[in-house]
Amino acid sequence: MQQNRFHLLIIALLTTLGLNAQIFSPKKYPQQYFQWPVDAAVGIVANFGELRPNHYHMGLDCRTDQVENKPVYAAAAGYIAKVKIEPFGFGRCIYINHPNGLTTLYAHLNAFEPALENYVTTQQYLLQRWDVFLDIPAKLFPVKAGDYIANSGNTGGSQGPHVHFEIRDTKTDKVLNPLLFGFNIPDNVPPTIVRLAMYDRTKSTYDQSPQYVAIKKVGTHYEPVNATIVAPSNYISFGISAVDKVTGSANPNGIYGAAVMDNNQLLSSFEMDSISYDETRYLNAHIDYKTRSSGGPFIQHLSALPGYYNGIYKSYKNFGVTVMNNEPHAIAIVVADAALNTDTLYFTVQPPMPNAVKAPYNFNYTQKMIPGFINVFERNNLRFYLPENALYDTVNFVYKETPVANGATVYQLHNATVPVQCYYSISILDDVALTDTGKMMMKTVYGSKTDFKKANFSKGGWFTAAFRNFGTFQLVKDTLPPSLTPIGFKDGMKASSLKRLLFSVVDNTEEIGSFNAWLDGNWLRFSNDKGRNFIYVFDEKCAPGAHTLMIKVADLCGNTTTKTFAFTR
Numbered sequence: 001m002q003q004n005r006f007h008l009l010i011i012a013l014l015t016t017l018g019l020n021a022q023i024f025s026p027k028k029y030p031q032q033y034f035q036w037p038v039d040a041a042v043g044i045v046a047n048f049g050e051l052r053p054n055h056y057h058m059g060l061d062c063r064t065d066q067v068e069n070k071p072v073y074a075a076a077a078g079y080i081a082k083v084k085i086e087p088f089g090f091g092r093c094i095y096i097n098h099p100n101g102l103t104t105l106y107a108h109l110n111a112f113e114p115a116l117e118n119y120v121t122t123q124q125y126l127l128q129r130w131d132v133f134l135d136i137p138a139k140l141f142p143v144k145a146g147d148y149i150a151n152s153g154n155t156g157g158s159q160g161p162h163v164h165f166e167i168r169d170t171k172t173d174k175v176l177n178p179l180l181f182g183f184n185i186p187d188n189v190p191p192t193i194v195r196l197a198m199y200d201r202t203k204s205t206y207d208q209s210p211q212y213v214a215i216k217k218v219g220t221h222y223e224p225v226n227a228t229i230v231a232p233s234n235y236i237s238f239g240i241s242a243v244d245k246v247t248g249s250a251n252p253n254g255i256y257g258a259a260v261m262d263n264n265q266l267l268s269s270f271e272m273d274s275i276s277y278d279e280t281r282y283l284n285a286h287i288d289y290k291t292r293s294s295g296g297p298f299i300q301h302l303s304a305l306p307g308y309y310n311g312i313y314k315s316y317k318n319f320g321v322t323v324m325n326n327e328p329h330a331i332a333i334v335v336a337d338a339a340l341n342t343d344t345l346y347f348t349v350q351p352p353m354p355n356a357v358k359a360p361y362n363f364n365y366t367q368k369m370i371p372g373f374i375n376v377f378e379r380n381n382l383r384f385y386l387p388e389n390a391l392y393d394t395v396n397f398v399y400k401e402t403p404v405a406n407g408a409t410v411y412q413l414h415n416a417t418v419p420v421q422c423y424y425s426i427s428i429l430d431d432v433a434l435t436d437t438g439k440m441m442m443k444t445v446y447g448s449k450t451d452f453k454k455a456n457f458s459k460g461g462w463f464t465a466a467f468r469n470f471g472t473f474q475l476v477k478d479t480l481p482p483s484l485t486p487i488g489f490k491d492g493m494k495a496s497s498l499k500r501l502l503f504s505v506v507d508n509t510e511e512i513g514s515f516n517a518w519l520d521g522n523w524l525r526f527s528n529d530k531g532r533n534f535i536y537v538f539d540e541k542c543a544p545g546a547h548t549l550m551i552k553v554a555d556l557c558g559n560t561t562t563k564t565f566a567f568t569r
Contacts, residue, residue, distance in 0.1 A: 023259045023269050024336045030100060031182030034075035035145055037106060038152055038163045040065045042184060043249065045162060047338070048177040049272030050254035051287060051298045054419075055280040056272070057254065058175045059105070059166035068110060068161045070152040073145075075104045075165075080141035080149070083112070083120055083134045087531040090164065091156020094149055097138070097170055107164035110153030116141055121525070128516070128523045155529050174276045177256070179338035186247040190341040191255045193222050193333070195241035197288065197299050198349075200232040201321050204394040206290050206418050210239060210299060215345060222345040230350045234324040239288055239299040240345075244337040256340075260302045260320070261332040268303045268320030270312040272338075282311050284419035285392035293417050293447060302333065307371025307392035307421070324351045365396035381429040382411050382473075390422050404474075414470040416446035423466040428475050430461045437463075439557045441478045441509055446471030452509040454556040481559035482507040484551060487533070495567045496544075501526075501536045505553050513554045520547055544569045 036042050043063040050057035064070045074096055081103065082095035090107035094116075097103050111117055119141075123134055143149065154161045167176045179185065197210035211232060214225040238260055243252040259269035270286070285308035288299040303320025304313040313320065322329060333345040369375040371391040377384050379399070400412035411428065428442065437457040442465040444451050455463035455475060463475055487502040489495065503526075505512055515534055517524045519542060526534040546568050554560040 023266065023334065024257050024271060024340055024342075026340070027177075027180045027273060029176065029180050029182075033100065034104065034167065034178075034181055034183070035073065036062070036183060037073055037075045037104070037165050038062050038064055039071040039073065040152075044185065044246070044253070045160075045251055047179060047244075047253040048175075049256065049275070051283060051300070054284060056275055056283050058275065058277065058280060059107075059164050060178045062163040062165050064152045064161050064163060066161055068151070068153050070163075071148050072106055072109060072150045072152050072163055074143040074147045074149055076100075076145045078104075078143055079138050080116065080136055080143060081138065082136060083116070084132070085120070085124075086131050086133075086156060087528045088157045091158060091529060092150075092153065093156075096143060096149075101170050102176075103168040103170045103173075105164075105166040105168065106150065107166075108153050108155050108158040108162060110151040110155065112150045113148055116149070124525055125523065130525050130527050157530075169274075172276070174274045176274045177272055177338060179256075180273070187337060187339040188247055188341060189245050189337075190343040191242050191244040191335045191337050193240055193242045193335055193343055193345050195297060195299065196224070196333075196345060196347075197239040197241075198229070198232070199237045199239065199301075201235040201237050202233045204396065205288065205301075205305065206393055207396060210288060210291060213347070221343065224347045227348075228350065229347055231322075231324045231352050233352055236322050236324065236349070237301065237303045237320060238322075238331070238333065239301045240333060240335065241297050241299055242335045255300075256336050256338040258300065258302055258333060258335045260322075261334070262317070262322050263330055266316045267318065267322065268313060268315045270300075270302075270314070272312060275312065279311060281421060282308055284421070286312065289392075289419045290417040293419075305371070305392040306394075307389070309389070322349070324349070326351055364398070366399040367397045369395040369397045381409065382427065384413075384424055384426045386420070386424050387422055390420050390424055392419065392421065408475040410472050410474045412472050416469060416471050418470055420468045420470060423468045425464050425466050426473055427458075427462045427464040428455075428473065430463060430475060436477075436479070439477055439479050439559075441465075441476045441557065442467075443474045443476045443509075444469065444471050450510070452476070452511050452556070476509070478509055478555065478557045479559060480508045481561040482512060482553045482555050484553050484561050484563050486565070489565070489567070491565045491567075493567050496569055499538060501538075501549070503534045503551065505534060507555045509555060509557075511556045513556045513558070515551070515553045517549060517551045519549055524549070538569070542569055 040063055044060050045063055046057050046061035076098050078096045078098035081097040084090055084093040092109040093107040095103055095105050124132055152163050167178045196213040196215050199205055199210055213229055215222045216225050242255045244255050257271040260267045285305045291299055328348045328350050330348050334342055336342045372388055374388050375386040395418050397414050402410040404410055440455040440463050441452045442455045444467055446469045453465035455465045457463055483506045485504045487504055489501055517526050526536045528534050549565045552562045
């Protein structure tokens with residue numbers, strides 16, 4: 001009898017899924033206002049909202065036929081408002097403001113169109129910086145739809161030739177999902193649900209591993225392989241792994257949204273409609289960060305963690321948590337792409353077994369830290385406080401001090417499987433005799449990564465630096481200057497056959513504070529794409545004849561190396 005009841009409830013859910021249009025409602029963005037921004041077959045290799053380390057992917061990665069130097073065009077009329085050049089991130093990038101209140105962004109470019117390239121070069125020499133972020137007067141570079149603005153490339157954080165394309169609200173700088181603007185990218189393929197996970201929400205998501213539920217495709221929807229799913233407690237939530245594809249492409253992209261329904265009531269949903277760069281790190285609250293950072297898959301939570309505020313979620317009941325009672329619950333999880341193709345997973349969850357023996361919830365932790373509160377931690381030699389927006393879920397914080405022979409103590413602040421949203425200051429009291437307080441760095445190791453920050457000295461022997469991760473921390477004295485090595489070039493050389501000068505700079509802390517070069521006493525622009533080598537491509541700044549090149553590099557502690565080279569062109 002009860003089984004028949006739940007069959008009827010599933011049918012009701014199927015009928016109710018006319019709600020899809022209400023859950024994921026079409027947005028009122030201008031359609032076909034923007035043209036495709038690159039001279040290549042229309043196609044994408046990544047979409048808006050795709051899951052990346054510590055951030056959402058914030059635009060479309062447009063195909064360039066796997067080559068560089070494809071023409072890039074203004075997507076609509078307007079004017080070039082900004083240009084950014086940086087070693088990582090966007091690389092070489094153009095912003096265009098449009099009269100409809102939107103801004104388009106084009107990144108990972110090679111050369112800009114000639115007039116803009118000359119303008120940027122002039123500004124770099126005036127500022128004596130290669131990496132720049134320039135605000136450009138509105139009337140200086142007007143564009144019409146389809147005007148050539150640059151060549152495509154692979155600069156910055158790009159790992160292959162493409163154009164990263166964004167659409168933003170000019171006033172708020174909020175990034176909007178470009179797939180909602182009517183580009184001609186056919187898509188009649190629904191998302192694929194790969195994995196279902198269940199969480200016990202009576203405890204922190206960082207203090208458990210998810211309970212996986214095997215699923216299978218049955219006709220037009222998904223079901224569990226095993227019909228019996230028992231809740232681990234009276235408060236549970238769900239997560240999924242899912243991917244999406246567009247018609248004619250095998251490339252797996254991110255999903256647009258998902259919703260969970262409990263006994264025919266909408267419980268929670270999320271949509272990848274608009275995200276700001278101030279919000280993009282909240283991806284670490286949207287996913288099961290512990291599982292992912294431990295080498296597991298991306299699992300997207302279907303309800304917001306306690307410390308995730310004003311994000312992509314809408315919670316309609318119980319903050320998205322399923323509250324079990326003595327009856328089974330019929331659950332439907334709907335997953336959608338930007339074209340509102342959907343697929344659905346149906347299952348029932350049985351209440352927890354009465355008198356079930358649960359694993360003891362005991363942890364040998366130092367201090368409990370709670371999201372939404374300022375969390376203060378103080379010991380004799382270390383102190384820090386976490387702002388109220390630093391944590392997403394409760395952390396049963398573990399602390400350890402390890403003395404190191406002939407070195408500074410290593411301080412273990414929990415571990416790298418718990419993310420931190422914002423920077424927080426860590427202060428360490430020096431326990432090694434110092435002679436130069438300006439040469440101290442703070443070293444952190446978290447997971448497989450190592451990072452260094454300049455440590456600022458204050459009264460009483462305290463050194464302070466800001467980080468946004470847990471892991472190990474240690475004071476490190478740095479008196480070694482960076483090394484500067486020419487590649488394919490040497491002092492006194494005849495360089496008429498060379499097209500460029502190339503230098504490798506390496507520092508023991510991996511951080512370069514500055515690099516400057518002067519040719520015959522005049523500042524010379526070297527590029528540093530991807531932070532690898534410093535390159536000068538010969539141009540009109542280096543005429544035929546004898547020259548003297550001086551290069552000065554410094555690390556974050558002010559240790560410097562200066563070398564001079566004579567050469568002839």
